[in-house]
Amino acid sequence: MSHLSILPTVYSSVDLLEASLRDEGFNVVVGGLMARFGRDPLLVDLLAEFGDSPSLGWIVGSDGVLTMVGDLQRIARHHGLEGRLQRVARRYAVRSALDAAEQFTPGTQMMLEPS
Numbered sequence: 610m611s612h613l614s615i616l617p618t619v620y621s622s623v624d625l626l627e628a629s630l631r632d633e634g635f636n637v638v639v640g641g642l643m644a645r646f647g648r649d650p651l652l653v654d655l656l657a658e659f660g661d662s663p664s665l666g667w668i669v670g671s672d673g674v675l676t677m678v679g680d681l682q683r684i685a686r687h688h689g690l691e692g693r694l695q696r697v698a699r700r701y702a703v704r705s706a707l708d709a710a711e712q713f714t715p716g717t718q719m720m721l722e723p724s
Contacts, residue, residue: 620675620701623655625708626667629700630657633693641666646680653678662687 620626623639630637641656643666653666654675663683667675684690 620667621673622705622708623667623669623675625701625704626675626697627655629697629704630655632700633659633697635659635665635693635697643678651678659690659693662690 635657638656642650655667
């Protein structure tokens with residue numbers, strides 16, 4: 610049983626989100642242009658694509674929080690994308706927790722082994 614659901618998943622680090630997306634198989638571009646239906650492309654801080662699924666983008670707000678942008682209706686209809694994004698959130702939460710632990714105990718080495 611995983612207890613990772615208790616970890617916060619507010620995205621505030623482009624680097625951690627980029628790594629988590631890549632680990633889950635997304636093609637990621639930092640500072641990309643996201644195509645939008647019937648509108649000019651949108652400059653996003655992080656652009657992620659996976660196969661034939663719609664592009665996902667994240668923009669860093671003035672509060673430092675990354676907000677996802679995209680065509681939510683098309684995203685919701687894409688089979689498997691929701692589960693993949695849930696795994697990205699878990700990966701991000703683990704990375705964030707490990708980074709926080711490193712802040713308290715500099716120089717400590719942690720190893721994760723696959724189960």
